[in-house]
Amino acid sequence: MFQLSVSTRDRILDTAERLFAEQGFHVATLRQITQEAAVNLAAVNYHFGSKQALMRAIFKRRLDALNTARMERLDAALRIDPPELEDVLDAFVQPALAFTRGGDAEGQRFMQLLLRAFADRDTDLHQAMRLEYAHVMRRFADAIGHALPDADPERLRQQLDFIVGALTLTMAESALKDTRIIAGELVRFAAAGLRAPIPTDAEQEARFSLEARS
Amino acid sequence: MFQLSVSTRDRILDTAERLFAEQGFHVATLRQITQEAAVNLAAVNYHFGSKQALMRAIFKRRLDALNTARMERLDAALRIDPPELEDVLDAFVQPALAFTRGGDAEGQRFMQLLLRAFADRDTDLHQAMRLEYAHVMRRFADAIGHALPDADPERLRQQLDFIVGALTLTMAESALKDTRIIAGELVRFAAAGLRAPIPTDAEQEARFSLEARS
DNA sequence: ACCTGATTCAAACAAGTGTTTCAATCATAC
DNA sequence: GTATGATTGAAACACTTGTTTGAATCAGGT
Known part of the structure; x- marks a missing residue:
């Protein structure tokens, strides 16, 4: 019920928000985001569909x-x-x-x-x-x-x-x-x-x- | 002395300014810029050194x-x-x-x-x-x-x-x-x-x- | 224990990027 | 005309990008 660690989805959201703000949408890459969020590269497309959808x-x-x-x-x-x-x-x-x-x-x-x-x-x-x-x-x-x-x-x-x-x-x-x-x-x-x-x-x-x- | 057609350098400047403004620095590509300016792809690097230098x-x-x-x-x-x-x-x-x-x-x-x-x-x-x-x-x-x-x-x-x-x-x-x-x-x-x-x-x-x- | 669907993983893919190269062309001065 | 330096041209280079794939792993229900 109450999971201690943050979900993959939320870790992606937080990390991507930070990197998009710091560097911009096109400069921040999915590889950088997923690496800093400590999740697999494919996780973004699995949970959100695309990089654009993640931004939305x-x-x-x-x-x-x-x-x-x-x-x-x-x-x-x-x-x-x-x-x-x-x-x-x-x-x-x-x-x-x-x-x-x-x-x-x-x-x-x-x-x-x-x-x-x-x-x-x-x-x-x-x-x-x-x-x-x-x-x-x-x-x-x-x-x-x-x-x-x-x-x-x-x-x-x-x-x-x-x-x-x-x-x-x-x-x-x-x-x-x-x-x-x-x-x-x-x-x-x-x-x-x-x-x-x-x-x-x-x-x-x-x-x-x-x-x-x- | 007075050339009728605009120089390659100026055509690149004008076109790039428009495309950078419309689409952003990273979305506008050198191929798009040089094509719309009707100059060769290599002209940007020849006249300005790099895409960044063109922006400057x-x-x-x-x-x-x-x-x-x-x-x-x-x-x-x-x-x-x-x-x-x-x-x-x-x-x-x-x-x-x-x-x-x-x-x-x-x-x-x-x-x-x-x-x-x-x-x-x-x-x-x-x-x-x-x-x-x-x-x-x-x-x-x-x-x-x-x-x-x-x-x-x-x-x-x-x-x-x-x-x-x-x-x-x-x-x-x-x-x-x-x-x-x-x-x-x-x-x-x-x-x-x-x-x-x-x-x-x-x-x-x-x-x-x-x-x-x- | 076993099945089922959701999630994670490593690897590959296709496409596009800025930049470099080197030959061809042009303008200009001798 | 010919030599010289600046400019243009087509092609290739090295690399990165977002996305897809298919197998491996996990969680929950029966």
Whole structure:
């Protein structure tokens, strides 16, 4: 019933996730993965079908956990009506760095993996990721809309992409110990950006003519 | 003197840049590159030495152009003292989408390439990129510091990373025709984030205890 | 004990990779 | 024209890749 040693399947998942994050999907080879996981080379194709399918399994495991954690914190933030903008942003940002039981290292690894998926624009993985992300993003965009009832919903969705970019790249890059502080900074930064009033057409025009002069 | 047809070297650079951006460094093969560029397979190794060296050459060409364009616009913004924050941010953001003579398509392609380089944390390319980026980033951080004399320089550098993340990921993802509008939005968003006052310790404490309750 | 299906193992496979080689061709200066 | 160095061309090289195969081993039920 309770097996002490981790199953072959899980050892492959953990090792492959680490190596994919560190080196990238095409650089990490099945021979390297299976050797470091101390399993047979054929085990990957037996348990997952292919290298691609292994990658999909890795992503599904983490993305589900991340989405669930974000949703839970979002629900908590929405108990106040209208919700506090900072609480909504916290619900989005904080789970990204501590959603795994194993602590920060795993979370950061997955952010690196996520960044690679973003870079691989027209792969199955990219499509799958955006698909699983889509409804979470919509819920957060709606929640921000409730926190800022005067804002244009379309514009909010676009600005949410700014936050995703800042979060993903910064978390994938930064030193481990700083992530918690940086996450707080990002929430403050993003809240101010979202709250900023949009310039009038007249002000826009003034800026463009200024640029033309230079 | 003036050759009508593009040189072998340049055809390789252009084609490889496109394929590296679309598919990634390891997926795009030399056979595919040389075939689409209509040059011999051995030409890459003859003109550049290796596939890696070809990638470095591609990066150098664009990054130099991007840095130069940014510096020029930054100098223009600094003619006013203290500079306008929005002008400094414009100098950083706008060249990213229109720094090549060929229009937006090339610029976006390079943003995709840049995103891949960010994802490849511990490669030579990543190191080289950050190295070439470093002094430009420092100048922009200083300029923002002049525009916002009350801000903490260390914090500004960190927030500049947020902007880089938002810019790179958004530009690499978004539809071509929207880039100019999005760039304007990003400048407004980032300016507000940078101007936002930092919360007092007491306010921070209040937020943390709030989270603990949930 | 025996059967059955799931799992592991070593070995091989077919295909594709970046790179090298060396002869053929080109441009240019004498 | 001819010699000289730079460039191109077709072919081969050495190696690695993901995947498949079929026998060996294991676990659980009857």
